[in-house]
Structures are given as C-alpha cells and as structure tokens.
Amino acid sequence: QDKMLVPLISKGFQHQFWQAVKAGADKAGAELGVTVTFEGPDNETQVDKQMDMLAAALANKPVAIGFAALDSQAAIPLLRQAQEAKIPVIAFDSGVDSDIPVALASTDNVAAAALAADKMAELIGDAGKVAVVAHDQTSRTGVDRRDGFVNRMKEAHSGIEVVAIEYGGGDHLKSTEITKALLAAHPDLKGIFGTNEGSAIGVVNGVRELGSKGITIVGYDSGKAQTDAIREGLMAGAITQNPVGIGYETVKAAVAAAKGEAVSANIDTGFYWYDKSNIDAPEIAAVLYE
Amino acid sequence: MSERGKVMSIKETRRGGAQQKLWAFASLIVLVAGFSLASPNFFQVSNIMAILQATSVNGVLAVGVTLIIITGGIDLSIGTLMTFCAVMTGVVLTWAGMPLLLGVLTSIATGALCGLISGTFVAKMKIPPFIATLGMMLMLKGLSLIVTGTKPIYFNDTPGFSEIAQGSLIGRIVPAFPVPNGVLILFIVSAAVAWILGRTVLGRYTFALGSNEEAVRLSGVNTDAWKMAIYALAGGICGIAGLLIASRLNSAQPALGLGYELEAIAAVVIGGTSLAGGRGTILGTLIGALIMSVLTNGLRVMSVAPEWQTVVTGAIIVAAVYADQLRRGRAG
Amino acid sequence: MSERGKVMSIKETRRGGAQQKLWAFASLIVLVAGFSLASPNFFQVSNIMAILQATSVNGVLAVGVTLIIITGGIDLSIGTLMTFCAVMTGVVLTWAGMPLLLGVLTSIATGALCGLISGTFVAKMKIPPFIATLGMMLMLKGLSLIVTGTKPIYFNDTPGFSEIAQGSLIGRIVPAFPVPNGVLILFIVSAAVAWILGRTVLGRYTFALGSNEEAVRLSGVNTDAWKMAIYALAGGICGIAGLLIASRLNSAQPALGLGYELEAIAAVVIGGTSLAGGRGTILGTLIGALIMSVLTNGLRVMSVAPEWQTVVTGAIIVAAVYADQLRRGRAG
Amino acid sequence: MSELVRMQSVDKRFPGVHALKAVDFDLRPGEVHALMGENGAGKSTLMKCLSGVYQPDGGRILIDGAEVALPTPKAAKDLGIGIIHQELALMRDLTVAQNIWIGREPRLSFGRIDEARQNADAAAIFQAMNVAMDPRAPVSGLTIARQQMVEIAKALSYRSRVLIMDEPTAALNDSEIAELFTIIRKLRAEGVGIIYISHKMDEIRQISDRVTVMRDGAYVGTVEAADTPISAIISMMVGRELSDEAVRIPDLSGAETALEVRALSRGRELKEISFSLKKGEILGFAGLMGAGRTELARAIFGAEPPERGEIRVHGKPVTIRTPSDAVRAGIGYLSEDRKHYGLALGMDVRANIALASLPRYADRLGRIDEPQLAGIARDYIARLSIRTPDDRQEVRLLSGGNQQKVVIAKWLLRDCDILIFDEPTRGIDVGAKAEIYRLLNDLAAAGKAIIVISSELPEVVRLSHRIAVMCEGRLTGILPGGASQEQIMALATAREGMTVE
Ligand SMILES: Nc1ncnc2c1ncn2[C@@H]1O[C@H](COP(=O)(O)OP(=O)(O)OP(=O)(O)O)[C@@H](O)[C@H]1O
C-alpha cells in the first residue's frame, strides 16, 4: 500500500547536530522513495524513553530501523524482537554490544577528539593549562570526546595539563557560566575545548562576556554561531563530523538491507578539522550546517 | 418520605463518585479509541503490551508519590532515588555477586531509608517538602554518579534479573496475553497501596495529615512519626521502581532519573489527586499514568513529528483535566 | 500598661520580620565568606560580576514566579515561556527586521499573553495550576521548535541587542564597578515587583488570594480577573527573562528552557516564600537566587568534582533552609 | 411599613440534603429580626441565599419590593446586603485593616493603596466599636474572638442597609457582646435592617424586635420578641419544652486528685499558674477575652509546651512536650477553633470521630475495623443528634453547630480521664446545649476530671463545681460553684498590682 517506512531512533532531535542527521536521512528517503521518521529523547540520559520509542517504532511494522543507541546493551531485547520480525537494524552514531545491527554508520569520536587535542596543542605551543567543557558525563559521545581529548593530551602532549572538566549538559547558558567560573579558578588557562555545539558556544560566550584575551577555544560540530566565531577568530577551530552523511548513509543502508542487498558493516562517515583557513573549502562547506 | 428522599439522594451521590472515576477513565478510552481509529498498528497486542510496559516504571513512581501528595507534601527526589536504588542493587548483585533476592531487598531498603531521611527533614527538621526533597534529589543524583564512577553497572552476571520486569508470568499461563511482569508488579503495588490507603491506620493518617495536620496533632497523634513512615513507604516503592527500570535496561544507568519526578507527579494530578493534599486515589493515579503513556505511544505510532507531539501532549493533558473539571462542575 | 505592652509586642514582631530576612541573608554571607577563604579566585570583581550575571536570568524568572507562588499557584511553564519569548523576539527582529524596541515589546507581550492563557486555564477553567502550566510548558516547548524549525535565530543583524544584558550602563559611569545591564534589569524588575506587591491593589490581592481565595471572592472581588492579571504579569516578567537570555546568547535557542522552572522555584522557596501561598518576599527570592548561583559558582571555582558539586549543593540547600527554620523556631 | 427584604418560598437542595423547604422571610428597615433554629435548621443556608453565595433552587427574593437576582456576593453587596459569615472568612496572612477593606482599598495613583488611610479608617471603626485593636496586626496572630471582631468591623464598614449577622457572638464574652449590641442599636436607629442569628437565647430578648423560627429547613413562624416568652420560642425550635436545671455540686472531699498544675509559666501569656482538679469534678475557667485560658489549656496539652512548671496526673509528675504525650497521659483537649485545630474538614464524619482513637480499632496489620467504627459513628450521631445525611458525609458540609458536635464526639470516643473543653458549646443550639451539659455531668459523675473554658458566664456558673478565673495570664482566684457573676467579673478584671483574696 504505502511507501516503505524507515524510522530512525536517534539520541535527540532538538540539537543542530541531530537536525543535520535528519536532513541527510530525509534526503536519502526522498531519493529512495521511502518514508523516514526521526525521533529521539530530550537528553542523552533517557535510556528507557528511547526504548519506548523503539517499541513504538517496531509497532508500525517498518521495513528497517535506524538506531543510535544511548546505551550499548539496554536495547538488546528489543533489537532481538526486531530480528525475529525480520526487521534489519542499522546502527548510527553509536553501536551496540550485539551483532544484530547489520551496519554501523558513525564517526570515531575518540579519534576526532584526539585531533582536537593535537590542534589545541599546536595552537598553544604544546604547553600550559587547558580545560574541557563537556556536554555529558555519561553518554557515549560525551565520554568518548572527553576521553579522546584528555588521553591524547596525556599521551602525546606532556607539557599540557588538563586542569578541569565540567559538564554543562550542552546548555548554552550553563556552559557560559561554567566557562566564567573556570576562568576565575584558573586565571592562567590557555585553552578550552567544548565537546559539542552548545558547550562550544557557551565557552565562546563566557570568554566574550569576561572579555578575556588569549584563550584558545576549540569546538566540536558546526552551526552558525560556531562558524561565525571561527570567522571572527574567537574560536580557533572545531571538529566537524558529517551528520548529513550519517543520516544519508543510515537510510541508504537500511533500504538496501530491507531489500536483502548486502551492506558494508562499517560505514565511517569521517570527521574534519576546520578553521578560518579552510572553512570555505568545498569539502568542508559540504559537511557544515547552520 | 423525606427520609426516603435523603437515602435516595445519598445513593445518587455515591453513584456520582463512581461516575467520577468512570469519567476520568472515559478520557483514557477516548484516547485509545481515537488512536485505534487513526492507526491500525496502535491496537495490537504487542503495542498494548509496550504501552503497559512503558507505564510500569512511571506508574510505580506515581503510586509512591501519590501517598506523599495526599499528605500535602511533594517528593522531587523520586526519579533520582529510583536510580540510586538501581545503582545500589548493581553494587550488591554485580560487584559483590550476592544472590538476586538480596539485590531486591537492597533496592527496597535503600529506597525506604532515603525516604525516611527525606521524611525526617520534613517532619522533624520542618524543612518544606519541596526543598527537603530537592536537596535529596541533588544529593542522590551526585551519589549515583560517584558510586558507579559515572559508568552503568550491567546485570549480565545475575541470571533472571531481566525477568523481573521483562519476563511474563501471565504469558506463561495465558500465552495470548503476555503481560510483562513489570506491569504485573505495577498492579500488585497499586493494589497494595490502595489497600493501605483505604483500609489501614497509616492510610487514614495519610489523608488526615493532608486534610489538617494541626488537627491531627492536637488529636494526640504522633504526626511526625507517621509522616516519616509515609515518606519511607513511598521511598520503598521508589526502590521497586528502581528494580523495574534496572531490569528493563538490564543495567543501572547512573545519570537517569531527573525529570521522572515531574512525569510521575503529572500522572498523579491528572488522576485527580489534589496537590493541596487530603484527597486522591490510586486508581486515579493509574489512569493518569496510562493516559500519559497512551498519549506518548499513540502520537509516536501515528508518526507525528516530535515537536508536534510535545504540543499535542500539552494540549491534551489540559483538555483531559478540563473535561474532568466540567463534569465535576455539573455534578456539584 | 497593658496597652503599652501590646504595642511593644507588635514592634517586636516587626523586628522579628526584619531579622528573618537578615538571617536568610546570613546564609548567603556565610557562603560568600566560606568560598572567599577557600579560594583566592572567588572574591574577585570579575567573578562577583560573573555570579551576578549568572543570577540575572534565573533571578528574573524567580521574581516572576514568586507572584504566582504567593497566590498559592505554581508555574512550570516559565522556562519554556522564556524561550518562546526569545524566539518571538527573534522572529520580529531578525526575520522581520523590525527595530529593537519592537522586539523588546514583542517579548514582553508574548510572555504576558501566554501568562494570560495560563491564568485563564487556572482561573476560568479551574484547571489546577500544576497541570495548566505543565500543559503550557509542553505546548510552548513544541511551539518554539516549530516556529524556529529547530534552528537558533541569531541577532547579528540587530545592533545593540547584545547590550541589553551584556553591556554595562553603570560601568560607563563607574568604571570600577562594571555591573552588567542584565543585573541592573534584575534589580529594577525586583524593585518594581516588590513595589507592586507591597503597595498596590494587585499586590494586595496576590497575597489575599493565596491566603484565602474564597474569602476574597466573598468580599466581592473578581478573583478570576485578578488571578489572570497576576499570571499575565508573571508571564510578562518571563518575557524580560527571555530578552536577557537571548541577549546573553545573542540568539534564541529553541531547545533551551526546560529545567529552569525548577531552579527558579527553588530560589523562591529558599527565599522563604511558602508554596502554600499567602506569604513571600521579593528580597527573599533575590537572596535565594543569589545563594543558588554563589553555590554553583563557588564550587566550580574551588574545582570540586562535578558529581560532588551536585551532592554538596543539595546538602547546602537543605542546611540553609534548616538554619532558617531553626531561627524561626527560636523566634516563634 | 415598607419592606426591605422579602424572601418567598425559597428552596435549596444539596446532594443528600433538602436544606431549605419553601422558606418565607421578611425584614423591615430599622428592625432587628432574629432567625432561630436548631443546628442544621438551615439558617446559614437561607442567609447565604440572600447574600449571593448560594443560588436558591426555587422561590423569589425581593429587595424594596422588586425582585432581584443575586448571582454573586458582589451583586448582593451592591444592593446593600452585608453579611458576617458564621465560619470566619478571613485572609490570615493579611493585617486587620487589609482584611476589612479587601476589595475596596482606598487608592492613590498607579493602583497604589493608601495604607495610612486604610489603617486610620479601620481604627475609627474599632473605636466606634469600643474595641482596642491594632489595624496593622496580622490576622493569623489573633485569637478566634478577636478574629470575630475583625469580621464584625468588616461588615460594619460596608454601611449596608441590610446587615446579616450569623452567630457574631459565638466567640465573644459578655462585655464584648454588650459593645456589639450598642452598635446594633445605633444601626437600627439609622434604619438599617439587621438579621441576627444566635443560639444564645438571652440575647434574643435583649436585642431583637421579631423572631422567625426554622425547623428542619422549613419555616415555622414569626413572632414579636417582646410578647413571646423564651420558652415558647424554644418549643417552636425544638418542638418540645426544655427544663433548665441548676448546678448540683457533688461532694468531692474524698475524691482523688486527677490533675495538678504547679507554677506553670510561659513568657507573658502564662504566669505561675497552679491549681488542682479532682476526679469527678468540673472546673470552670472564666475570664475576659485574651485572659490566657486557651493558652493555659494548650500548655497543659503540650500543643505549645510551657517553659516552667510541673504537671502531675494522678499524683505522678508527667512530662508533656507534645499532644501525643498528653493523650498518652490521659488528657484530652477540645480546641476553641474547630476549623483549624479540631477537624479534618475534607474527611467524613466517621473518620473525624475516630481520628484520636484509630489504633484502638485496628488489628496488628493496622487494618481498621470499619464496620465497628460505622456503628460507633452512628451511635454518636444519634446521641449528640448530629444532623447529617449519614456518617460518610464530609464534615465541611455540615452546619457549624453540627461540626462542633463531631469534635465533641471525637473526644468522647477517646475516653480520656482528664478532659479540657475550650468553648464546647460554641455555635450549639439550646436543645443540644442542654444535652451537652447533661453529658458533661454524666462524664463527671463517671469519674472523669473536666475543665470547661467558656466565655458565657451563665454557662460557667451553670456547669462548674468550682470556678477558676484568669486575668492577663494569671489565675486571679478560684471561686466555689454557684458564685455570682459579679464575683467572677471582679476577679476577671483584677489586673496585676491588685491583690485578691
Ligand atoms: N454545601 C453543602 N452541601 C451539602 N449540605 C449542606 C451544605 N451546606 C449546608 N448543608 C446542610 O444543610 C443543612 C442546613 O445547614 P445550615 O448551615 O444552613 O444550618 P444552620 O441552621 O446554620 O445550623 P447551625 O446553627 O449549626 O449553624 C445542614 O444539614 C447542612 O449539613
């Protein structure tokens, strides 16, 4: 009767990042002639809410499902249910501890954050104090980006000390206040890493409100405020993933799996460092979103 | 004749009372009927089970907090307390490798103890319930993260743990009706609390405290002790909710829980319990919790855009309570 | 002699009242002193300004919701309403390119209108404030996302917009004391609301409604209309908070706002306003909001681990209110 | 003579209660028209219909001969109808003056309230009433009697043409009542029509011109007060004659002491109070408003524990810090403020009666024996003739006097050895009053020790075996039973500095 249904259960939907994933998914949906729905909980702690969403999505008898797991194990019983109903599952953004998903479309957040660490080190001359304003203490992305950054500093940049890690929930205003407190606590701070869009903008804001000079800010993800800050020179640069690509590849793999075609198990959608110098380069501009 | 007239009209009042619940139930029926018409996938056994399962955790929390709300208090810590109970269960079962039963008892005991502490804040130290339980909420939130080292604790080494919420005793007997154990537990807890409220001294004092605490105190009742008992009982029920969510997720997620208090309190109020205290029913709370999860699930099954889901949920909650109000207005 | 005695005891009561505020203030002083001793970086002009600035948004929200709490109600929608006001300002300023003043008026008018709607739910439709404003909260949350298409609206094209909260009129006059405008606005709003509460008919009815609504109605006052006015006023104040946050972030962030209500209500209750209604002060609310932001900032400056920050915050909130309670117990 | 108000066959039903059955009533300008009837007869309901609080289900209301609709309290106020409600309707967090002028605040520009004028106006009213009251005092700190004064002042402030007073004197003592009557007479002379409801029969004689009697929601008749004996009015009310007995003082010389209070003190309210009470004795407490009797009772009961002093029960010293300590020691206290301290208004009659005795009717699981409680509740409903459709009716829907009976039933069921009754007959009709007097005597005869606090001197005299008198927090003397009212008043006004034998 209707078009094929491919629901995507993500980790959120309100943030720019997820909206970009959705845009990519919608694009693939239009090209491939399938109906794509996109949904996620309000924040990345709500593991059981996500399961209720997954359950509701399964009730609609989709041909395939895209799933960005908040917890690597919690959803396994439901995924088994999908498997029994012969609904292929494509994992995106974060995988699960199970071989049920036929593919994973994601960014290597650890490696991406390590790149941010390298860039930060380069910018501050491989010595001094830095801090992290992270968006979450427990979610996969929050932990990976924090650890990727901190561990890289420990391993490769012994002159740099990560003096503080605070969590602002990705809330712009909270991250702003955190940044101001960090700068008060560590007047000699040389750099701050914000682990997602809200955190990064918060850092920029805090620095701007205090009028501090000489703080190197490295961000993550894009969005207009972040690209503006980079153009203005307030932010040194940022890591961007390819969220549009993640959404696009997820739906494409889902449709292929539904049709019984082979899909590659690992779809790495990549990440990029962008700053003032390459922000307008076509390959970067293609993965940035506003 | 006048006597007869009185008796008749009393019966009418009684009927009115029953109708009242029937009417709240009617909102639920209207929702279910509407969604069933709108999507063929809604009224399927598996989806109904999913809705019931989704109600279980919030329902148990709501039943617990109903007790406190009837006393005229409020408990903001229920969400993080649930999480903390789950975490302590994880410590006992996974880290210490104790047997399942001990884990279950730990969860309930942890809940009761924390409830008792909140109760002490409120009854003995005269801290307003809002602040006492807000403080508790923050402390428990932090403690869950500290105890776990911010990582989830998985229950893979405890066979049967996931059966607590996800298995189906009923399904084994009546395979066509695979009601998950979580739902069974919700109904058992509800029945038990309804019994306590309706039949026991504790229940009577729960209502009396909410109705006029000073009058109860001046009747020679040790109101402080009873209040603490009620908070402890509600805490123990949060412990059960902690077991349910841990079993559903097969893990104790330390960061979960914030925001659950609002949802549970909303279910209670939709169910007709007054935040001013003194009145309320467990049946109403159950219906309130079901209305919330039917709404959420139904809108999802209908593939309504998430931002519109929020708007529609808000509007329907207001409308449902308004319908209830209209009916009451007509009766009174 | 007895007459003199009476007059004396009235005076004492008055003094008691003043002392009460002084004591709440004492908690704040203790906190500030403690943090100053613990870290040399705490008591610096720039950090104090940061604390004040951090108080501005929450403080304005708290002042607004104080009004509603004094009537015996509650408003859960303040956080998302603030966001919605910011969004509408963005629509008027950035999308429609209107002049700054119109944006400011839009924000306040949007807030007042939504407050009026909540007030109508509560006063006319007799929906309990908790549910009415919970519904409003959800609807506004959804609407903000829908209006913006989930994208932030930036105010880059409106010169001077970021000055609303971030500039410093005082700093221009007294350069050593660069109090941000946001803080100035907080104090102006507080003074205005304190004036309304203490001196005007609206304020009088705010207290009267919370004290005994039925008695007010029996006195021939159109309680519904006044209640709606109070909700509208509180909504308008949320509009001011919306301007402040939009100005600070130089954008309207549609997903923000949830959770801000709890923080604001906590500030109100810490400030000594009773959730039962009838009593409360704006000064108390201000102190409550300051206690919250001093606490948050101080623990961060001291580099306490984030999970411990939560625990300590919870404990100190309980302790501060307990100290207040102890003092009251001694006085009364 | 033209008519101010005429109510014709007014009908009102509540769920389960036919409260008004085609009641007629009329009021002329410049008269005091007393409305009499037993508790629950429908007096307050009729007046609420006249003041726009309730909408009658049938009948007409005419003002100055023209039919009117009274959809809201405000509509009634606008027509010049003022009312003092039986149940105090004050805003406890506001001051006295703010309560009086609520809805009519004198305004300055910008919606500002002219507090100074408001306070001055309120002070003027109190001055006219001859009552010392600080207009700036918060109402929550006032005793119930003083709150009643505020209600009266508020009603007076309206300068209504029709003034309804629903049991204004229930909480007042004689001198205050006398002041009130002076005011009423002045208003009557100005042509105001006053509807006066009271259960105090002697007042009817003093103040009223005509008397209308209701029974069971129906109109019984209207008579001229001057030429109808009280006994006739009473028999109209209750349908039979009541006999009034004088106090019989039993010989208690051999009785054991049940309660002994030694040098009880707290702040300025209670100063070194000592007395003792024997088993089987009724000790009356008299005093002017604010004399400290309620404070004393609350101190003994542990509601607000005393700072110094000793309490002995049956010869043994007891420590009472909370009411539950007191009840455990066998002391019960019936508060003067039933609404705030006596009843769980939202709960039913049965639950309220059982409130203080629940554990006794529960098994080990804490399960309540409802059938037994139902039997007990019905028993008390019959014994105290509490007018209620059944024992599951919410107490807040009962008439004021019947609410009071529920509180009494609660303490009777608790069966304490020592009972303190603070204004036990407030708002109770003559028939029931006689019933309660008999009950107190029976309790005493059964060996209970009883303290009765009352602001009605005749009641104190009629009941007490001995009479303790307080003034400004001191016990100024204890008189033997049957003492004259003059003797009591002398002690009640014996202020510090004077010595009393
Ligand atoms: N809102 C109500 N709902 C149900 N019943 C009511 C309500 N108000 C009054 N009643 C009943 O109506 C009857 C008349 O009550 P009303 O208060 O008029 O009596 P009353 O004559 O003033 O008695 P009292 O002398 O005790 O004050 C009583 O039986 C009472 O229980």
Ligand SMILES: Nc1ncnc2c1ncn2[C@@H]1O[C@H](COP(=O)(O)OP(=O)(O)OP(=O)(O)O)[C@@H](O)[C@H]1O
């Ligand atoms: N005129 C007054 N001004 C201020 N406070 C008063 C006044 N009258 C009474 N009070 C308060 O009430 C206390 C004593 O009142 P209490 O209620 O014990 O007296 P009572 O003898 O029971 O009189 P009643 O109950 O008839 O008012 C006083 O100590 C005081 O606190």
Ligand SMILES: [Mg+2]
């Ligand atoms: Mg009456």
Ligand SMILES: [Mg+2]
């Ligand atoms: Mg008294």
